[in-house]
Amino acid sequence: MAHAPAGGTDVTTVGPSKNAGKKDAGSVDLTVVVPAYNEEHRLRPTLDAIRAHLRADPDRWGTWELIVVDDGSTDATAAIAAEAAADEPRVQLVTGDGNHGKGYALRQGVLASRGRRVLVTDADLATPIDELDRLDQQLTADGGGAAIGSRAHPDARIEVRQLALREWLGRLGNGLIRLVAVNGISDTQCGFKLFDGEQARAAFAGSRLDGWGIDVEILRFFRRSGWPVTEVPVRWSHQPGSKVRPLDYGKVLLELVRLRAAGGGGAGSRGVLRTDLAVAGLFLLASFFLYKGLWADLHHAYLADAGSDQNQWEWFFRVTAENVVHLRNPLFTTLQNFPDGVNLMANTVMLGISVPLTPVTLAFGPAVTWALVLTLGLAATAFCWHRLFARRLIVHSRWAAALGAALAAFAPPMMSHGNAHPNFLVLFMIPVLIERALRLCEGERVVRNGVLLGLFATYQIFLGEEALLLAVMGMLLFALSYAAVRRDVARAALRPLLRGLGIATLVCLPLLAFPLYWQFFGPQSYHSVLHGDNAGNSPLAFLEYSGRALFGDERTADALAMNRTEQNAFYGWPLIALSVGILVWLWRSAAVRALACTAFLAALLSLGQRIRIPFTDVVLPGPWLMLAHQPLFESVIESRVGMICAPALGAMLALAVDRLVDRRGEIGEFGEWGEFGEPGEFGEPGEFAEPEEFAEPGESAEPGESGELGAATGLGALEVAYRRQRRTIRTIGLLAVAAALLPIVPTTLPVRERPDVPPFIAEGMYRSYVSKGETVVPVPVPDPGNAEALHWQSASGPGFSVPGGYFNGPWGEDRRGIYGAPARYTSNLLRDVRNSGQVPEINAQWRAQARFDLAFWKAGVVVLAPQPNDAVLNETVEKLLGRPAKKVGGVWIWDLPPAR
Structure with a gap:
């Protein structure tokens, strides 16, 4: 891999051991890295100038080291650096077996560094070393990240200019680089940059480019990680004999394009692909396991907790298929609620899925479509969360991303809706929308990504509008928190973004x-759906387990939720405690703080308009009061806002587990990234997290190998102790993760016949009567509690x-x-008889009302199927x-x- 010596290249260190540098990362205040190739005429004055500047103010710079990386020079460059190292113990020379490129040299130097801050500077010192003061002040103000010495800043001073043509070509090349890769940074290629040491080592460890494009790759990594990148105006003078030519900007672009096309490079990308395929397969197997009861008997199995919803959804799929085949209006039907009909656009028919699956529905029946939508939709949602976390979080382990995605997709609230509401389970477009919005935040191809975001949002409208509204709320909460x-x-x-x-x-x-005009103003449209004053979550619901979780109890969960399809919290106290622990542990990460804040605010909103303090009679006004009567929000069941917590907690979990399983810092055991996967692809290397704080990748040196730190120093014992500490932390952390997740593992969703x-x-006998x-008028008339018809x-x-039927529609003059x-x-009379089992007194007025209602329904035949209390219904x-x-x-x- 490109971040380690390629092809088995030997790297020799003169001066302090590179292995010790990794172990002692952060043990010095400043590291200066100078890549050099055939610099015999300029290197010694540069080294003298750097040492003089740092020695002049020891209180200002503290402890420091100077690393020269000779990139296979054919002149006396290495000898000059070795001579400087002999004169000054703080100078170190790193050499390789040939010329690999500036990117390769920088990577070796930064990974060998120990500084809390790392300055990289070209050997020509086109930017004088005293400009370090400006960069250091900026990095202190930013609290980390990168400070770039910028020649393009309006306040920069160009003391010796290049030829006009050369300067113009350079500007053109830099502009193309900004357009392709790092928008918003004017001077990516200036060779004078100061980094936070830990962040620099994390970024260079994950880099793949060996050439000039390394600058762009590193800056993009910092930007995607949410670390500040600030351009600082500096003095700059063109130096004769510069290694950078205007056409080299074209090489940078070519490197970036090739890296994108390779998906991050060779064997690594193949390993990522294999891991992703394995993750997708596991998600699919898990989904089939949860719905195995349905698949065991597709035409007779009914989800036990679905109420009337499975009947409703299968009806949606079948009616949509009929509308498509017969070219009828897919937004309206009179097959229910005759003669008024049903506004299908104002109901959750999921046209984005039901229309494409029309052939399946017609060929195999809507029960098969129902099972496919639940099973494949759940697996696809989990995989899309996995892809988002792998691309936008700094998770070098794809399995850590997969675990976070599993929590996001298989969390208790999602599985509760998995009984009856596929519009809240099939959410694979939500991670796609988030990814596109993040690209807009980076200023990346704004027009293209804006168009795609619009198309994706349109498609999500036809999958579920309320889910999209909740997703927008979650993104807004995260954006404000971040x-x-x-x-x-x-x-x-x-x-x-705007x-x-x-x-x-x-x-x-x-x-x-x-479609939206039809939904809000068309036939049988309505303007809101009220769910009562007790539609919020109880605070206790977040600490308990759902009824179908591995450690769950149905009676406890039933007492804290509207019904079994609306258990919208139930994350369990161990997961809540673990999340607090992750927040404390990774407090430095801006993303973790923003994710925790998002989850907390979503949970608070989900408590509803009135919050009852558990075990007391105290009732407080909830923040949902501000939204309860606003357009769109007035139809939302507020407890569903708690579902926003699932992906937020999943992202936090992915970050934490990635830290625990990252073995890059285990010296001598894992010279490469180890068995847990590769870092994110270029252009998608992860977002918002902080780097691994323990150690960085690279090769280990055997005790005594460098001649400076041998067995006598006790390095071997320190290495063993360090690895033992890391393993202890990993074991404890993974056990805590298992303890938090095991209780909420979903169990197979039960079915009934x-x-x-x-x-x-079924045999069409009704046709001779209608x-x-x-x-056809079923007895009792279909309603949300009994929709077998x-x-x-x-x-x-x-x-x-x-x-009658089961749908959303208008009532009264205010609709x-x-x-x-x-x-x-x-219809009320027949429903009451079925529920009570008693025949009321039927007089002439009731008989007249029945004739009136049957005429309104244009009844051809009244049908009573076998059911509880069917004898009293027959008599009535x-x-x-x-x-x-x-x-x-x-x-x-x-x-x-016949109706008249």
């Missing part, structure tokens, strides 16, 4: 104008309409949203209609005269 920690990054990101969002809006509007569709429906424009339609083909159809006297309908039923095709029917 901006509070890193205002410089927020300021830099604001303008390209521009990209404007472009995305312009893309969305024409695509969504008609669903009733068969009566032959009267004329065109007439309906929707199963009749979806399983046999929607060849008939029914009154407030409700579940199901507006109540009618006859006989009294309402004044005649007995007859049994046909496994049901009792009352044939009605």
